[in-house]
Amino acid sequence: QKEVEQNSGPLSVPEGAIASLNCTYSDRVSQSFFWYRQYSGKSPELIMSIYSNGDKEDGRFTAQLNKASQYVSLLIRDSQPSDSATYLCAVIRNFNKFYFGSGTKLNVKP
């Protein structure tokens, strides 16, 4: 079983819609959770981090964490074509060892 599972997509949404990306993790003792965006051929860039249950909002992005169900999600409101990228979910456990999901490819169509 993988540490972090994501649907590989692609997820296609029209411009202006809400994109919803989901991630599940296997180890209940995971402490910290992250969403990264990666454009093709580039390195990942951090979008959001979340450490406690509930929602965390930053601009058009909202991260949601449910530790009981072991899932993390990312909502992108008012999706733009520039949001088209691969979104990576990551978790920390074992003294800051990072585990990444395989990523979900998002296509935002104009």
Add this chain to the structure above:
Amino acid sequence: EADIYQTPRYLVIGTGKKITLECSQTMGHDKMYWYQQDPGMELHLIHYSYGVNSTEKGDLSSESTVSRIRTEHFPLTLESARPSHTSQYLCASTGTGRDAFFGQGTRLTVV
């Protein structure tokens, strides 16, 4: 603003050559990581370090080696490059803030 740097950005080298990929960060982070990523594929952790003189192998077996003599520097070495080593290598670091920041990556091609 993340201050983590990788050099070179691109490297084309012949089979059998020894190479060192450099990674430096100026944030004072104690934890550093090397990931390998093929185009369109997922990140694989190949090495990590929790501090000076601390290095561990990651989940993906790699013929590369690393060292951590200084906090800010985490170089990766391949003693004898092979075409199977062709990939993108990404370095990351994290500190007490826990967010991990990535360098721009080194795209290695072994011919």
